[in-house]
Amino acid sequence: MATDPAATRFDLRTLDQLHLEDEAAFRPVGLYADLKDVLLRAGTTFRLLPAPSAGRWDRALFLNLAYWSVDGGGDVLVDDHLAADVVTHVAWHHLAAKALPPPPGGHPSAESLFLGEAIASAFDLYLVGRLLGHTAESQFLDSQVPAMAEAASAAGLSDDGFEALLEDVTRDPERAFEDLRELLFDATVALLACRRADDALAALATLDGHRFAPLLHHYELATWVLDARGRGGSLAPDEAVRALDRTLREAPVALDWLERHWVRG
Structure with a gap:
């Protein structure tokens, strides 16, 4: 039986056409408004599932995990609501994609993908x-903190x-950002080079002393x-990415550098 084309066609929406949830909780975060404005000015689109799949969190999650890309049409949403942290x-x-574009006609390098995600x-x-x-209620905290606690517990913390x-993160969120960014980038670069489980285990073991390893x-x-392996981009070291990584490590406050050069640049 033929499939109705409308059943497989996404409904594209820009940020101003979505209902943003949890924004009130983000008032203490000055960068939130600036990052939101980045997407508004860029006309970034999001994809709503078609009516036959409406509300299918399982399908949206699968599509985002397996097929998401910066230039692929945007996040897949189950409806016209979007959480502020997703913004x-x-x-x-x-x-990140703007600062580290792929070569003409090519795909982003693995390391550029890792840096952006980190x-x-x-x-x-x-x-x-x-x-x-700083906020009495936040859907983001209600979901994120228990998930982090579960991961930390599984790691033995x-x-x-x-x-x-x-408490350490709350005392210095900017330092926490950069420490975790470095860990995530270092971990994924090391894991990309591994071909066997014992190699990957050894790579992870070298990071066990990091405060955010749990x-x-x-x-x-x-x-x-x-x-990264499936995108078709280079798996070799990317010197532009590594230069930016060094810049962030050496900056007094990495997030301030990103705000000046990426958000407001």
Whole structure:
């Protein structure tokens, strides 16, 4: 039986056509408005599932994990609601793709994908640090903190240890951002070079002393590595990416550097 074309056609929406959830909780985060404006000015689109698949979180999750790309039409949504933290995540990916474009006619390098995802994901931890103690209610905190706690517990961190980790993040969210960004980038670059499980285990073991190592598997690194291998871009070291990585490591406050050169640049 023929499939109705409308049943497989996404409904494209720009950010101003979506209902943004949890925005009130993000008022303490000055960068939120700037990152939102990045997407508005760029006319970034999001894809709503067609009516026969409306509300299918399982399908949206699969499509985003397996087929998402910066230039692929945007995140797949189950309806016209979008969480505020997703706004920032998408904005960082947009800025990373703009700063580190692929070669003409080619695909992004693996390391450029890793750096973009590391920045976007580390910003989530920055948000946790900025929002804890500053907002009474937040859907983002209600989902993110328990998920982080579960990952930390699986890694062997005690409840008290996790509380201490969150206190450190809250004291200096900017430092937490850069420390996690470095860890995520280092981990994925190392894992990309591994061909066997014992090699990957050894690579992960070298990172066990990092203060955010208990959170590492919260970030679904297997998806990052598999996606990078399947994109068709270079798997070799990317000197432009590594130069930017060094710049961020050497900056007094990496997030300030990104704000000046990417968000406002």
